[in-house]
Amino acid sequence: MPEIDRSFIGEEFDHTVFDPVRSEDVLEYMAATGETQPSAHAGDELVAPPTFVVRLRGRRFMPSNLPKDLRIGLDAGKDIAFGVPVRVGDVLTASSTVHDIFEKTGRTGTMKFLVLRTVVTNQRDQQVAVMDQKMMFR
Amino acid sequence: MTDAIHFPDIDVGHDVPPLRLTLSSDQVRRYAVIARMPGGRFMSDAEARREGLPGQIVPGNMSLALFSRLLNEAFPGTNLQRLSATFRGLVRPDVSLIISGVVTEKHRTDHGDLLECDLVLESAEGDRLVTGTASVQLPTAS
Numbered sequence: 001m002p003e004i005d006r007s008f009i010g011e012e013f014d015h016t017v018f019d020p021v022r023s024e025d026v027l028e029y030m031a032a033t034g035e036t037q038p039s040a041h042a043g044d045e046l047v048a049p050p051t052f053v054v055r056l057r058g059r060r061f062m063p064s065n066l067p068k069d070l071r072i073g074l075d076a077g078k079d080i081a082f083g084v085p086v087r088v089g090d091v092l093t094a095s096s097t098v099h100d101i102f103e104k105t106g107r108t109g110t111m112k113f114l115v116l117r118t119v120v121t122n123q124r125d126q127q128v129a130v131m132d133q134k135m136m137f138r
Numbered sequence: 139m140t141d142a143i144h145f146p147d148i149d150v151g152h153d154v155p156p157l158r159l160t161l162s163s164d165q166v167r168r169y170a171v172i173a174r175m176p177g178g179r180f181m182s183d184a185e186a187r188r189e190g191l192p193g194q195i196v197p198g199n200m201s202l203a204l205f206s207r208l209l210n211e212a213f214p215g216t217n218l219q220r221l222s223a224t225f226r227g228l229v230r231p232d233v234s235l236i237i238s239g240v241v242t243e244k245h246r247t248d249h250g251d252l253l254e255c256d257l258v259l260e261s262a263e264g265d266r267l268v269t270g271t272a273s274v275q276l277p278t279a280s
Contacts, residue, residue: 025172028168028172029172029173031168032165032168032169032172032173033169033200033203033204033206033207034159034204034207035203035206035207035210037207037210037211037214049203049206049207049210050206050218050221051199051202051203051206051221054173054199054202054203055172055173055174057174057175074225075198075225076224076225077198077222077223077224077225078198078199078202078222078223079220079221079222079223080202080220080221080222081219081220082217082218082219082220082221
C-alpha cells in the first residue's frame with residue numbers, strides 16, 4: 001500500500017449554495033423516515049428533522065485529484081454535530097474539505113481512512129451542521 | 139406534542155424504547171431519492187448486484203435518520219446535538235430490524251442538560267449492523 005499523502009488535508013473540494021429549503025422536501029423526508037413527532041424547535045413552524053442535512057450533497061463527493069487507492073471505498077461511518085435547525089426557506093451552503101487521512105492496522109490488515117468534512121451554514125451565516133464522513137479503503 | 143422530559147426524569151441505564159420495523163424496498167428507494175443518494179445499490183436488487191452486493195441495501199444515512207427518529211420519539215421536546223454511527227454490516231430491506239438505545243451518561247453543563255446515549259440497529263437475529271452514539275439536550279426546567 002503506497003504512503004499516505006497528507007497534502008490533501010484542509011483542501012476545500014466543494015462549495016455549493018442550495019436552492020431555498022422547500023416544505024414539500026421536508027415533508028417527504030419525514031415521510032420517508034417515518035418521522036411523525038415534531039421537532040422541539042417546531043412550534044407552529046415546519047422544521048426539518050436533524051438528519052435532513054445529509055441530503056446536502058454538493059457537486060463533488062470527494063476531491064478529483066485523490067490517488068487511485070482513495071477513490072472507491074466503503075462508508076465506514078458518520079458523525080454529525082448539529083447547530084441551528086433547518087427551516088423552510090433557508091438557503092444553505094455546504095463547504096467540503098478533506099479533514100483527515102490515516103492508516104489503521106487491524107486483524108484483517110492495514111486500511112486507509114479518509115475523513116471528509118462538510119460544514120453547512122444558513123443565510124444568516126449560522127452553523128447548521130458539521131458532518132464528518134469516514135471512508136475506508138483496503 | 140407529547141410532554142417534554144427533563145433531567146430528573148431520566149437515569150443512567152434508562153433503556154430507550156425500541157423501534158421495531160421492516161423497511162420495504164420502496165421505502166428505501168423513497169429515502170434514497172429524497173436524500174439525494176443516487177447509487178444503484180439503494181434502488182434495486184438488480185442494480186446492487188451489478189455493484190457486487192447481495193442485493194439492495196439501506197443507505198447509511200437512513201440508519202442515522204432512524205436513530206434520530208428513535209430519540210425524537212423517546213425524548214420529545216429535546217434537541218439532538220450530536221449523532222454518530224459506525225456501519226458494521228449491510229442493512230437490507232425486508233428484514234426485521236430493532237433500533238434501540240441506552241442512556242450512558244447525564245451531565246449538567248453551561249450549555250444545558252445533556253444525555254449521552256449508545257445506540258444500536260440490529261437484526262432480529264441479533265446482528266449489530268449499525269452502532270452509534272448521541273448527545274441529546276434536554277429542555278431547561280422552567
